[in-house]
Amino acid sequence: MNPPASIGMPLAQVDTPALILDLDVFGRNLGLMADAVKGRGVRLRPHAKSHKSADIAKLQIAAGAVGVCCQKVSEAEALADGGVADILVCNEMVGEAKLARIAALAKRARITVCADNFSNVAALDAAAAAAGVRLEVLIEVDVGAGRCGIAPGEPALVLATAVAAAPNLRFAGVHAYQGSAQHVRGVEARRAEIAAATEKARLSRDLIVGAGIACDTVTGAGTGSFIFERDSGVYTELQPGSYVFMDADYQQNAWDGFPAFGQSLYILATVMSTPSKERVVVDAGLKASSIDSGNPRVAGRPGLDYIKASDEHGVIAVAAGTAAPALGEKLLLVPGHCDPTVNMHDWFVCVRSGVVEALWPVSARGMMW
């Protein structure tokens, strides 16, 4: 797949729709996160499911991260192929094919995985034995998100004991991610949800340590909450992902006390139809920008409102008194949700001062296995 731009091209000439990364803002976001974590006694392990890019993962590691996390075996393979040496798959993997692949990958990168089920622990142990590796395993504890994870407390202890007893596994700690809290808009409400999650993580960790099992790591947190986990005294590792890009959904959170991450990710779109003074249509629809968390916003153009996405079209309402954009004019859109939007594109068109400076492949685009 050819990129929609070439290096040195002015932004205005990039073909559309294209995934644009503002390198200045992106670089500032990297630095803000590094500063937020430095000297706080916690490790930074950014989530690569947001960017699916080995280039970005390596920049995060250069800025102080210990490695990255991802969600899928095939993502981990793509990141390792791109030179990332320390990867946590913070998700359960079920099925012989996946387990054989992740065990094989552990021969060429430091791989940690999650488990929330006894039979899966046994299957992980067998796969590690077959590959001749020792897999590092976190138990995933449900700290309030209501998705995967074993119940905190005694059930977590029993599962941790099973991992610790498995000859080809090393018990690495507790995965305790409260995903549903990330987009709670108010800072205090978010803080309260993370406080509740932290108590469940602490209880589980204390029981495990009390049983004589070393528990090096308590890992979790996202862009919407990482300040709270950082300061919790329980979490040892943070997994924010979206902070490198931000999106229209995260822009709706209140952020008092958080670093002021900037919007670095955009969809460049062209006005392809101008049916009326009140409505124009752009060439970026829901195959260019995921609408699962709402429509994109038009950046820097008050009075223009992206009101409807269909497969290949976006309808923009033009407010009274606002000049409608002309046919052929290019607009920057802020995606509603960065992660699934990035996954639709093959290239980051990286721009600085209005010129394309780099083209980074979305190395793990479509890697869903």
Place this chain on the structure above:
Amino acid sequence: MNPPASIGMPLAQVDTPALILDLDVFGRNLGLMADAVKGRGVRLRPHAKSHKSADIAKLQIAAGAVGVCCQKVSEAEALADGGVADILVCNEMVGEAKLARIAALAKRARITVCADNFSNVAALDAAAAAAGVRLEVLIEVDVGAGRCGIAPGEPALVLATAVAAAPNLRFAGVHAYQGSAQHVRGVEARRAEIAAATEKARLSRDLIVGAGIACDTVTGAGTGSFIFERDSGVYTELQPGSYVFMDADYQQNAWDGFPAFGQSLYILATVMSTPSKERVVVDAGLKASSIDSGNPRVAGRPGLDYIKASDEHGVIAVAAGTAAPALGEKLLLVPGHCDPTVNMHDWFVCVRSGVVEALWPVSARGMMW
């Protein structure tokens, strides 16, 4: 990107998530559409934006279609590369790069494009002149969808006149697609919307023909409405796309008098976590199945309800009295919306009688320019 299956593999061994095509049902859908159009004096030109597959386009043509349509220059290039000889891009193309590419493509395939704007007609004419081709151009008329398109009647006539006068363009007719009517649930309400659209198309055509401009084609219609356009006496060409696959959204339409298209497209998913008797989690979230038109449905398993998609997870509620699926069990999901779901995958895993019979690339996956 390697496929998640190999030919001859039982369905149960396919890695997940995977895009599954039931070849028997798919073949029946092809035949039902061919029968519905045969002898009715209208041409079938299925929409390839649904499948983005040169393999499927060629099967549609073998079953009687005159060619296919698509939405993007890069889609048309991918389909032409795959051997499709007659392609209508039923969308506006704006920008020099796109126009140069579509004009170049017209040297190696029969290409028809749409226009709804005078300056775009001039730009198309210039691009055709530069490439030394004569481009076939339909004017797009807004027959009620409220997206792109010039107003019906006199404005349409003036635009058609401009196309007919352009030395390097051939006026090919009227594009009159009523997209917003396709998912109106009741048959009579849908029929009424298409009747209104048909009147706008008829008015525009009659004015154009009355001005002495030949108008060979009136093209439009989708899976939800094509019976009405077929019988309209106005439309000469039909563009249904989703009928080859169907999806959970289209399944909610009433279909009296329509051919009974079957569900041929699925996402195969694995149960990766079984936190409780009331809830299990599958490994297919919104990066595997687009939720723009609603969540996927679990096929053939009453009592299992896919209630929440996050990036890589789907939460399935298990009704009281229903046995929860076991860890590792595979489920077939009916996508909420077929077109953007297909666009997330690189391969159709084509299955007959429970065995993988073919692997078709999604040739135009991600082709959004």
